[in-house]
Every structure is written in structure tokens, then in C-alpha cells.
Amino acid sequence: MITTTSQAEARQQKREPVLSIRQLVKRFGGLTAVNKVDMDVYPGEVVGLVGDNAAGKSTLIKCVSGVYHPEDGEIYFQGRRVNFARPIDARNAGIETIYQDLALAGNLNVSANIFMGREAKKRHLGGLIHTLDERYMLDESKQVLDTLEIRFPSYTEQIEKLSGGQRQAVAIARAVYWQARLMIMDEPTNNLGVVEQRKVLELIHKLKEQDVPVILISHTLPDVFAVTDRIVVLHRGRKVTEKSTSETDSQEIVQYMVGALDDSAEIRTA
Amino acid sequence: MALGKQQAIEVGTTTSQRERRKQLVLLLSRVWAWVFLGILIVFFIVSVPIVSEGSVTFLTVRNSQNILVAITPVLLLGLGQTFVIIAGGIDLSVGWMMSLASVISALVIRETFNVGQPLLAAVIIGFVATVVGTGFVGFLNGTIIARLKVPAFIVTLGSSFIVRGVAFLLTDNTTVIGLPPGLRDYGNNALIYLIRGEGGGVYFLNSPDVTGDLLRNMDRVLPYPVVLTVIVVAIAMFLLKKTQFGRHTYAIGGNLEAALRAGIPVDRHIISLYMLSAVTAGIAGFLSTLRFTAGSAVIGDPLLLSSIAAVIIGGVSLFGGAGSVMGTVIGALLIAVLTTGLVMLNVLPFWQFIVVGVVVILAVLIDQARDLIIGRFESE
Numbered sequence: 001m002i003t004t005t006s007q008a009e010a011r012q013q014k015r016e017p018v019l020s021i022r023q024l025v026k027r028f029g030g031l032t033a034v035n036k037v038d039m040d041v042y043p044g045e046v047v048g049l050v051g052d053n054a055a056g057k058s059t060l061i062k063c064v065s066g067v068y069h070p071e072d073g074e075i076y077f078q079g080r081r082v083n084f085a086r087p088i089d090a091r092n093a094g095i096e097t098i099y100q101d102l103a104l105a106g107n108l109n110v111s112a113n114i115f116m117g118r119e120a121k122k123r124h125l126g127g128l129i130h131t132l133d134e135r136y137m138l139d140e141s142k143q144v145l146d147t148l149e150i151r152f153p154s155y156t157e158q159i160e161k162l163s164g165g166q167r168q169a170v171a172i173a174r175a176v177y178w179q180a181r182l183m184i185m186d187e188p189t190n191n192l193g194v195v196e197q198r199k200v201l202e203l204i205h206k207l208k209e210q211d212v213p214v215i216l217i218s219h220t221l222p223d224v225f226a227v228t229d230r231i232v233v234l235h236r237g238r239k240v241t242e243k244s245t246s247e248t249d250s251q252e253i254v255q256y257m258v259g260a261l262d263d264s265a266e267i268r269t270a
Numbered sequence: 271m272a273l274g275k276q277q278a279i280e281v282g283t284t285t286s287q288r289e290r291r292k293q294l295v296l297l298l299s300r301v302w303a304w305v306f307l308g309i310l311i312v313f314f315i316v317s318v319p320i321v322s323e324g325s326v327t328f329l330t331v332r333n334s335q336n337i338l339v340a341i342t343p344v345l346l347l348g349l350g351q352t353f354v355i356i357a358g359g360i361d362l363s364v365g366w367m368m369s370l371a372s373v374i375s376a377l378v379i380r381e382t383f384n385v386g387q388p389l390l391a392a393v394i395i396g397f398v399a400t401v402v403g404t405g406f407v408g409f410l411n412g413t414i415i416a417r418l419k420v421p422a423f424i425v426t427l428g429s430s431f432i433v434r435g436v437a438f439l440l441t442d443n444t445t446v447i448g449l450p451p452g453l454r455d456y457g458n459n460a461l462i463y464l465i466r467g468e469g470g471g472v473y474f475l476n477s478p479d480v481t482g483d484l485l486r487n488m489d490r491v492l493p494y495p496v497v498l499t500v501i502v503v504a505i506a507m508f509l510l511k512k513t514q515f516g517r518h519t520y521a522i523g524g525n526l527e528a529a530l531r532a533g534i535p536v537d538r539h540i541i542s543l544y545m546l547s548a549v550t551a552g553i554a555g556f557l558s559t560l561r562f563t564a565g566s567a568v569i570g571d572p573l574l575l576s577s578i579a580a581v582i583i584g585g586v587s588l589f590g591g592a593g594s595v596m597g598t599v600i601g602a603l604l605i606a607v608l609t610t611g612l613v614m615l616n617v618l619p620f621w622q623f624i625v626v627g628v629v630v631i632l633a634v635l636i637d638q639a640r641d642l643i644i645g646r647f648e649s650e
Contacts (some may be wrong), residue, residue, distance in 0.1 A: 117532030
């Protein structure tokens with residue numbers, strides 16, 4: 001196992017990892033997409049998961065979020081061994097994955113999206129009739145958006161009228177509101193303008209302040225270096241290195257991404 | 271520097287102008303059906319007396335009530351359809367479902383009455399049987415669509431044939447007659463009776479016992495079928511706008527995948543939507559049995575397309591996610607006003623179809639033009 005300084009620091013603070021992945025293996029037919037990967041995420045930590053196309057980033061993440069079922073290895077979440085049958089189970093446990101398509105309903109407004117599937121209701125006639133508690137949902141939505149310093153011109157407009165970055169913000173706010181214990185973000189800055197990209201990165205900082213750990217999957221190394229504490233590099237399904245962000249640079253990371261450098265090989269040969 | 275400031279101000283003005291124009295387009299696209307309805311009514315108020323040389327006027331109490339009675343079946347079929355289409359589905363079975371309901375309710379009322387039950391009990395049992403029967407077919411529709419993932423278009427097309435066959439089998443291809451004579455009152459009596467002219471007056475609930483000129487001058491205001499339909503419309507509005515059920519309907523139509531990930535019980539919801547659609551069609555069939563004191567296996571068929579037309583004119587998107595109950599009410603009203611007015615103008619009835627067809631296409635064109643114009647504003 002590769003030990004890095006930041007992990008050591010985290011242990012010194014006696015903080016248990018939120019997420020622990022041990023020797024995880026996922027195969028598709030003859031192809032081993034994820035090969036004996038170990039990974040830890042500590043509270044309030046932003047971990048970058050990088051690698052070339054088909055390096056196994058998305059597969060690894062989908063094993064954690066219950067989309068795929070690993071062939072071998074273990075996943076521990078908040079100290080407990082987990083084995084999510086479906087994505088909704090992972091979500092109920094507190095693992096929120098924000099995919100590129102955002103999983104928002106464009107025809108609904110901000111608060112309806114934040115409360116989608118978990119709408120607040122008012123009781124009438126002794127519980128005989130339930131109506132939506134729009135006021136409560138709107139107030140709560142404004143509050144969570146405020147803590148993330150997100151402002152919209154209108155909270156009652158359908159979100160398809162919002163920009164890509166604003167929608168991303170709604171998705172993040174939803175995860176925060178429902179107290180995600182771990183946030184997985186898959187290419188969150190793709191298809192966004194420069195200003196919006198910066199806003200999303202700011203949001204990741206905010207999540208860190210709220211002690212919500214984030215796994216950030218991204219091709220955009222400047223983004224990764226801007227927000228992460230630690231970077232994990234995958235190459236052809238294997239973890240080739242894990243570096244504290246402050247102790248590496250993008251040139252070195254690229255070397256790992258293309259397979260020119262490989263720490264795990266050194267360990268094996270040693 | 272000064273020039274730059276000048277430019278900035280000008281840009282500011284055009285932006286706000288554009289914003290105002292955008293809001294205007296949005297408003298127009300939202301209320302055009304109302305405006306069009308108003309224009310139609312004014313047009314008929316003016317043209318009907320001219321064509322009939324003053325012997326007929328369009329806006330009378332009697333005519334308004336006729337229009338209301340005429341739209342009840344189309345509206346009821348359209349109500350369930352509104353929910354189904356907002357959630358991204360379609361229900362082609364509502365026409366024949368109404369027929370089946372008419373047959374079931376007629377048979378159940380007749381047989382219950384014939385075994386010696388009082389009329390009111392027979393009517394109630396007939397109503398319950400209709401709701402249960404159509405609800406069951408709707409359950410099957412929804413289950414095949416949601417659980418077996420067969421497209422709604424195919425499932426409801428198939429079930430409309432099945433329902434049609436069952437209705438004809440039940441009636442042996444004749445009209446169900448021999449219903450208790452008192453049934454007519456349930457289908458035709460009104461909340462209020464107005465008698466114009468000398469010796470006239472206002473009566474509530476009970477039909478006044480009059481003959482001759484007085485009877486000719488009597489108008490039934492708010493007949494029971496209209497009252498029941500108003501109640502169903504109110505419930506539908508409440509359901510769609512105020513409850514979790516309605517919110518989930520919009521969410522499923524807006525982004526099915528998102529709804530699933532949000533933990534909305536999508537399959538169960540879709541099943542209940544097709545049940546709702548079947549039951550509102552069932553109520554339409556039940557009311558037609560009361561109104562005509564007979565069960566007919568062909569009554570609903572011609573209304574399917576009218577009801578879908580009403581829904582589309584009312585602004586429900588066939589792609590799902592958008593629409594309202596009020597829109598469907600306006601759509602149904604528009605079709606009924608158009609139909610009634612053209613008849614009063616002595617226009618051959620076939621022209622109705624042509625005009626309704628044009629309005630349906632116009633409705634969708636207006637929607638598209640709105641998106642296009644607003645898109646242009648935003649890209650400017």
C-alpha cells in the first residue's frame with residue numbers, strides 16, 4: 001500500500017476514513033476495468049481521481065455508488081462494510097453522485113428539484129389530505145443555497161431556464177441539503193463557461209468547509225490542482241500513484257496518467 | 271470614456287426592451303387560447319343573429335348550458351389524459367373505455383333495479399361498478415406499460431380494441447335499454463331552473479311542474495352531469511398543482527431518469543395515472559348512461575380524438591412535463607363553442623372538423639414559435 005503524507009496527517013488527527021476501498025476488482029468479460037485498487041477518503045477532504053480514458057475512474061466510482069457490483073474486494077463506508085444493490089441504496093446511505101446529466105427535472109423549479117422525491121407536506125383534516133408545503137420547501141432551499149453562497153434571480157422559474165453552472169449548483173445544493181456524507185462529482189466543470197467553472201470550484205471549497213468529502217473526477221488538471229488535497233491516478237485499471245496535491249505538479253501527474261511513471265510497479269519489483 | 275458610458279446605457283435599454291418583449295411573447299403564448307375563445311364568442315354573438323336574421327342569438331342561458339353539457343364527456347376524457355401526457359405517456363383507450371363504462375353502468379343499474387333495489391342504490395352500485403371496472407382495465411394498462419416496458423401508444427391501442435370487443439360482447443351489439451325510467455332525472459335534472467317571462471321564476475333542485483309556454487321558456491342551469499364534472503375538474507386541479515402526486519407527475523414527464531434516481535416510485539405512479547385516466551373516462555360513460563337512459567358501446571369512440579385535441583389546444587406538451595388542467599378545460603370549451611356556433615350559423619357540420627383540425631395544428635405552432643422567438647431573443 002502506498003502511504004502518503006496527507007494520509008499520515010489524517011491518521012494523526014485520529015480521523016477514520018469516510019470511505020475505504022480495499023483491493024477492489026471489477027471485470028467486464030475478459031477486461032479487468034478496475035484491478036485491486038485501494039483508496040481512502042477522509043472527512044473534509046477533496047480527492048482528485050484522474051486518468052486517461054478507460055483508466056477505470058468511472059467504473060471505480062460506479063462500484064462505490066451501487067451502479068456496478070465489484071467481483072472482488074471490499075468497500076467500507078463510515079466504518080461499515082457496504083455492498084449496495086442499487087444506486088438508491090448508496091444514496092440513502094449518504095453517497096451522492098452528481099453525474100454530468102445532473103438528474104434534475106428541467107420543468108420544475110429550484111426547490112421542487114431540491115425536494116424531488118422527498119417533498120415536504122402539510123396535513124389537513126387530521127391527516128386525511130396532504131398538500132405540498134411549498135413555502136417550507138422554498139425557505140429551506142433558500143437557506144441551503146445561502147450557506148453555499150449561491151444566488152439565483154428567481155427561485156420559482158423552471159430550472160431549464162438556468163445556466164449549466166446554476167443547474168450544477170442546484171444539484172450540489174440538493175446533495176448538501178440531504179446531508180450527503182460523501183460527494184462524488186463526475187466531470188462537473190465540463191460544458192461550462194469559464195466563470196461558471198470557477199463557481200463550481202468555489203462550491204467544492206464550500207463543501208469542504210461543511211466537512212463533506214468530495215471525490216472529483218476530472219480531465220481538467222488545473223481544476224484538480226485548484227481544489228484537491230490529494231490526487232489518485234489510475235492507469236489501465238490500476239492505481240499507479242497517490243500524491244498529496246501540494247507535493248506534485250501537473251507534469252508529474254501526466255507522466256503517471258500516460259503510464260510513463262508507475263509507483264505500484266516499483267513496489268512490486270522492490 | 272464618455273462614449274463608452276453612453277454605449278453601456280444604450281445596451282442596457284435594449285436589453286430591458288428585449289426582456290419586455292420576451293415577457294410579452296411568453297404572456298401571449300400562455301393566454302392565446304383564452305383570447306381566441308373570447309374572439310370566437312364575440313364573433314358568434316355578432317354573426318349568429320345576422321345569419322338567422324335576428325331569430326337566434328348565441329349567448330343565451332340555454333345555449334351556454336348546452337355547451338357545458340356538450341363538453342362534459344370530452345373534458346372528462348381529457349382530464350385523465352392531461353395527467354398521462356404530462357407524465358410523458360398517452361392513453362388511446364379512453365374512447366372505448368367510455369363506451370365500456372356506459373355499457374357496464376347500464377347493465378349493472380338495470381339488473382340491480384330489477385332485483386328490487388331502490389333506484390338511488392342502483393345508481394350508486396352502477397357508479398361503483400363502473401369505477402372498479404374501468405379502474406381495473408387502467409391498472410392492466412399501467413402495469414404493462416410500467417413493469418413490462420411496452421410503449422404506452424401500443425398498449426393503449428391494443429387495449430382499446432380489447433375494451434371495444436368486450437363492450438360489444440356485453441351488449442350483443444345492441445343498445446342496453448330497459449333502464450328504470452326515473453334514471454333520466456339523474457342525468458338531466460339541474461341545480462337551478464329558470465323560467466323566463468310571465469309567471470316565471472327561479473326554482474332550485476326540483477323541476478317545477480309546468481307545461482306549455484312555461485316549459486318552453488324554462489332553462490336548466492347547471493345540470494347534474496355538469497356539476498359532477500366541475501367537481502372532478504376541481505379535484506384534478508388540486509391533485510395536479512397542490513399534491514405530491516401532481517409534483518411526481520411533472521417530475522416523471524420532465525426527466526424520468528431523475529425521477530427514478532430521486533426515489534420516486536415511478537412504476538407505481540405510472541400505473542395510478544392510467545387508472546386515473548380510465549376512471550375519468552368511466553365517469554364520462556356513466557354520465558352518458560344517465561343522460562340517455564341507455565348504455566351504448568359506440569358512444570365514446572368519436573370522442574377520443576376530440577379529447578386529445580382539447581388537451582393539445584390547452585397547452586399540454588406531447589413530450590411530457592408541461593400542461594395544466596385549466597388548459598384542458600379551455601381546450602374543451604373552445605371546441606364546444608366552435609362546434610355549437612358553427613351549427614347555429616347553419617354551416618355544414620363537417621366544417622367543424624376542419625376548423626378543429628386547424629386549431630390543433632395552430633396550437634402546437636404557437637408553442638414552437640414561442641420557443642423560437644424566445645430562443646432568438648436569448649441568442650441576440
